[in-house]
Amino acid sequence: AQSVSQHNHHVILSEAASLELGCNYSYGGTVNLFWYVQYPGQHLQLLLKYFSGDPLVKGIKGFEAEFIKSKFSFNLRKPSVQWSDTAEYFCGAAGNKLTFGGGTRVLVKP
Amino acid sequence: KAGVTQTPRYLIKTRGQQVTLSCSPISGHRSVSWYQQTPGQGLQFLFEYFSETQRNKGNFPGRFSGRQFSNSRSEMNVSTLELGDSALYLCASKGTGGENIQYFGAGTRLSVL
Numbered sequence: 001a002q003s004v005s006q007h008n009h010h011v012i013l014s015e016a017a018s019l020e021l022g023c024n025y026s027y028g029g030t031v032n033l034f035w036y037v038q039y040p041g042q043h044l045q046l047l048l049k050y051f052s053g054d055p056l057v058k059g060i061k062g063f064e065a066e067f068i069k070s071k072f073s074f075n076l077r078k079p080s081v082q083w084s085d086t087a088e089y090f091c092g093a094a095g096n097k098l099t100f101g102g103g104t105r106v107l108v109k110p
Numbered sequence: 111k112a113g114v115t116q117t118p119r120y121l122i123k124t125r126g127q128q129v130t131l132s133c134s135p136i137s138g139h140r141s142v143s144w145y146q147q148t149p150g151q152g153l154q155f156l157f158e159y160f161s162e163t164q165r166n167k168g169n170f171p172g173r174f175s176g177r178q179f180s181n182s183r184s185e186m187n188v189s190t191l192e193l194g195d196s197a198l199y200l201c202a203s204k205g206t207g208g209e210n211i212q213y214f215g216a217g218t219r220l221s222v223l
Binding site for chain 2: 032036044046094097099103
């Protein structure tokens with residue numbers, strides 16, 4: 001069965017710190033990978049996606065993610081976070097349906 | 111282009127009642143999916159409709175049902191509500207032509223008392 005796991009439930013950082021959120025997926029076929037973000041009081045928005053090609057993908061707001069096929073991972077990174085990056089982040093994998101990880105709440109302290 | 115619209119935004123119901131939630135996808139999108147979001151379980155897939163047919167289904171009891179109309183608008187129904195059904199219900203639409211990206215609405219927050 002398709003599954004996605006996110007390593008951290010909560011992350012607290014200070015502004016300008018680097019962020020890395022882990023995501024591993026389990027799926028037997030071709031899979032599309034996503035990171036979505038949910039800012040407080042707002043709807044889910046797509047940060048970035050990987051379908052094929054260059055395993056390092058860049059998204060909005062300075063985020064990037066690296067697909068490592070051998071590790072079934074799709075980790076999200078941002079070199080220097082801002083207070084406005086406080087949000088919940090969801091990793092998703094889509095085969096015939098989109099499955100999400102449990103989410104990681106990120107709090108950036110000013 | 112308008113985004114995914116969900117109505118109502120908030121609902122309060124009591125145990126045993128039923129509820130119907132509505133979702134209007136982005137114009138031109140024919141796939142509509144529903145998700146349940148709770149603090150404990152995260153985002154869980156309910157079902158997907160495409161061209162009025164259910165294409166995929168998650169692991170929810172039969173009390174959760176849905177349908178899609180010819181204009182791609184979708185409704186989700188929950189019968190015999192339980193306290194544990196309190197959640198944010200999200201709808202997402204997806205275009206055709208190979209773009210496998212879900213666009214989400216703001217959700218309907220259901221509270222069951």
